Structures are given as structure tokens and as C-alpha cells.
Amino acid sequence: MTEKRKKLxxxxxxxxxxxxxxxxxxxxxxxxxxxxxxEPSEPRRQLLADRYDVxxxxxxxxxxxxxxxxxxxxxxxxxxxxxxxxxxxxxxxRQLLISIAAGVSTAFIEEALAPRSVPVVxxxxxxxxxxxxxxxxxxxxxxxxxxxxxxxxxxxxxxxxTVILPETAMDAVTGxxxxxxxxxxxxxxxLIDAGVKVGLSREVAAxxxxxxxxxxxxxxxxxxxxxxxxxxxxxSPGGTTxxxxxxxERGAFRALIMDAVEAATRRxxxxxxx
Ligand SMILES: NC(=O)c1ccc[n+]([C@@H]2O[C@H](COP(=O)([O-])OP(=O)(O)OC[C@H]3O[C@@H](n4cnc5c(N)ncnc54)[C@H](OP(=O)(O)O)[C@@H]3O)[C@@H](O)[C@H]2O)c1
Numbered sequence: 037m038t039e040k041r042k043k044l045x046x047x048x049x050x051x052x053x054x055x056x057x058x059x060x061x062x063x064x065x066x067x068x069x070x071x072x073x074x075e076p077s078e079p080r081r082q083l084l085a086d087r088y089d090v091x092x093x094x095x096x097x098x099x100x101x102x103x104x105x106x107x108x109x110x111x112x113x114x115x116x117x118x119x120x121x122x123x124x125x126x127x128x129x130r131q132l133l134i135s136i137a138a139g140v141s142t143a144f145i146e147e148a149l150a151p152r153s154v155p156v157v158x159x160x161x162x163x164x165x166x167x168x169x170x171x172x173x174x175x176x177x178x179x180x181x182x183x184x185x186x187x188x189x190x191x192x193x194x195x196x197x198t199v200i201l202p203e204t205a206m207d208a209v210t211g212x213x214x215x216x217x218x219x220x221x222x223x224x225x226x227l228i229d230a231g232v233k234v235g236l237s238r239e240v241a242a243x244x245x246x247x248x249x250x251x252x253x254x255x256x257x258x259x260x261x262x263x264x265x266x267x268x269x270x271x272s273p274g275g276t277t278x279x280x281x282x283x284x285e286r287g288a289f290r291a292l293i294m295d296a297v298e299a300a301t302r303r304x305x306x307x308x309x310x
Contacts, residue, residue, distance in 0.1 A: 042070075042187070045103030047096045047118055049075035049084045052136055053109035055165045057088050059195035062168065074099050100125035105132045105187065108145075112137040112307075119148035127152030132184045134191070136161055138210060139308040142177030142203060155180040157188040160209045161195070163217050170196030171216075173209040207308065211301030219296055224249055 044066055046053045053073065060066045068089040074096040075081050081092040093099075099106055100122045110118050115137050119126070126149050133156045135145055142156045156177035164170045172192040176185050185200060192198045201209065224245055231241025256263060271277045 042104035043102060044071050044191075045096075045099035045106045046071070046073045046075075046109055047099060047106060048109035048111075049073040049077075049080050049092070050109060050111075051163075051166060052161060053107065054084065054087075055161075055168075055170070055195055056107060056109065056191060057084065057090060059165070059168050060191055061088060063194035065190060065194055072099055072103065096121055097125060100131075101128070103131065104129075105134065105191075107191070108133060108135040108137060110137065112140050115140050115144070116148065119145060122149065127154045131155075132157065132180070132187060134159060134188045138214065139304060141308065142175070142180075146177055146179070153179045155184045157184055158203065158206065159188065159192055160206055160214050161192060162213050165192075165195040168195050171213040172196060172198050173201050173206065173213070174198060175201055175203040175206060177203075207301050207304040208297075210304035211297045211299075214304070215297075215300040219293070220249070 044060070046057065049057070053075075057071060057073070060071070061068060069091070071088075071090045073081070073084055073090055073092045074094070075084065075092060076094060078094075081094070084090055085092050096118060108115065108118060115135070131154065133145060133154055135142070135156060136159050138160065140158070142158045145156045145158075146154065157174055157180050158177065159172050159174045161170050161172040165172065170192070172195070174185065174188055174192065189198050189200065227245035227248065228238065228241045231245060232238055236244070252266075255266060259266065261269075267281075271281065
């Protein structure tokens with residue numbers, strides 16, 4: 037069995053679990069029969085089996101017994117129960133655990149399974165992973181080695197971009213890319229409302245605002261110029277754009293964004309310490 041052909045189990049087949057299943061299948065990293073999903077909800081099991089042809093089961097026991105890599109894709113508040121359910125099965129074989137639960141530290145998982153030493157990789161993905169355009173940060177726990185990290189990175193690379201960081205950076209990642217899509221959606225909504233304010237229909241404003249955000253990002257990616265350079269390019273002396281930018285600066289737009297990321301980072305730290 038080559039490394040990429042290790043049996044991959046998902047404990048939790050919700051939104052994120054499904055995104056990862058879709059990604060690893062689309063990328064050809066795994067075949068359906070090499071995956072298995074433990075999911076308590078019967079309609080979710082049915083949907084995953086129908087949509088992706090993956091084996092499903094109600095309890096996680098068979099996954100702890102039979103998988104080389106396990107993705108823990110449950111809500112943070114049920115993580116303790118899930119690890120307790122692992123019982124003596126966890127750590128019986130060498131098994132990599134990948135947790136995506138927000139705010140759950142690698143130490144929490146390691147301690148729940150002690151004295152067995154289990155490699156853990158913690159990941160903070162974001163919702164665009166649902167359309168294979170996510171941003172994920174990964175960090176290794178105490179027993180995870182280079183190979184474990186590489187394997188986990190391959191899975192998240194199938195649903196977007198990845199970075200590897202120390203665990204101390206995970207709250208900042210949550211504040212920036214974890215919560216980030218909500219900031220962008222709010223900006224998009226604001227642009228649409230602004231279009232309506234200056235007399236455009238909501239439909240037209242929505243088309244223009246969405247394409248403006250998507251197109252601007254594409255320009256950043258393809259031109260390889262910095263956002264500051266691209267902004268200067270469209271800001272002619274005494275023109276319309278500098279008038280708009282002046283209003284943004286007067287409203288402390290940048291400071292507000294920094295405050296938002298800082299507040300979310302702080303909240304992530306608070307939740308994690310509970
Ligand atoms: N969605 C995001 O943007 C995002 C971003 C970063 C991190 N995360 C993290 O990803 C994790 C999953 O989030 P999600 O959005 O995918 O949540 P979700 O849609 O609620 O999925 C969690 C799934 O786990 C199932 N489950 C509950 N207890 C279980 C058990 N003992 N064994 C197996 N499965 C069990 C749930 O079933 P029931 O509904 O029947 O309880 C549910 O289908 C969370 O920890 C979250 O912090 C999510």
C-alpha cells in the first residue's frame with residue numbers, strides 16, 4: 037500500500053467532512069472504497085453514500101480499528117465524547133489523527149488518549165473549502181512527524197491552499213482566514229447596498245459588486261502586483277476613486293478591519309482556554 041492509499045476515515049460527515057471527502061476524491065488522492073465515514077445522522081449517511089459512493093457507518097468504533105488516518109470532523113463540544121468512544125482502540129495501531137475542531141488543542145486530544153502516544157495534526161480550514169477554494173493552516177502535535185504533516189497537508193491541499201504554522205498561531209489564523217469569509221460577505225453586502233443607495237437596482241448592484249470582488253482578486257493573482265500598486269493604478273489625481281478612498285480612510289476602514297481580526301483572535305483564545 038503506498039502512502040496515499042492509506043485507509044482514510046472521517047468521524048463526522050457534516051459540512052466540513054463532506055467538503056474534504058469531495059476534495060480528496062476530486063483530486064484522485066483516494067478512491068471511494070478507501071474512505072469510510074462514521075456519522076450518527078441517517079439522512080447524512082444516506083446522502084454521503086449516494087453522492088460519493090463511500091462506505092458509511094453509525095458508530096466510530098470500526099474506524100478506530102481499521103483506519104490509518106482519521107479526520108475528526110465533529111463540533112468542538114463533542115470532541116471529548118468522540119475520544120472517549122475510541123476507548124482502547126485508539127493507538128492500537130499507528131494512526132494519524134487530524135482534527136479540524138476549532139479551538140481544540142493538540143494537547144487536549146493527546147491527553148484524552150494518554151498514556152498512548154498518538155500523532156495528531158490540528159487544522160483550521162475555512163468555509164470556501166466547501167467549493168475546494170479553502171485556506172487551511174496546519175500544525176503538528178507532539179508525536180506528529182514530517183510524514184504525518186505531509187500526509188495531512190495533501191488532504192487539505194485537495195480543498196484549497198495550505199500553510200504550516202506553530203500551534204501558537206492558530207488563534208490568529210481563526211481571526212483572519214477562519215472568520216475571514218464572514219468579513220468578505222459583509223463587505224459584499226455593503227457594496228450591494230451602496231449600489232442601491234446610489235440608484236442601481238439590487239440585481240444590477242449584486243452582479244457588479246460580486247464581479248468587482250472576484251475580478252479584483254483575480255487581478256492580484258495574475259498581475260503579481262501588490263494590492264497597493266493595483267490601488268494606485270486606479271487612483272488618478274483629483275479623480276473619483278481618491279474621493280471614495282478618502283471616505284474609507286475618514287471612517288478608519290483599515291483600523292476597523294484590524295480590530296475585527298484582533299477581536300476574533302482574542303475570542304478564539306478565550307474559547308480555547310475554556
Ligand atoms: N464549517 C466551517 O467553516 C469550519 C471551519 C473551520 C473549522 N470547522 C470545524 O469543523 C468541525 C465540523 O464542522 P462542520 O461545519 O462540518 O459541522 P457539522 O456540519 O455539524 O458536522 C459535524 C457532524 O458530526 C456529526 N457527529 C456528532 N457526533 C458524532 C459522533 N460521536 N461520531 C461521529 N459523528 C458525529 C454530526 O452529526 P449530528 O448533526 O447528527 O450531531 C454532524 O453531522 C467543527 O469542529 C468546526 O469547528 C468548521
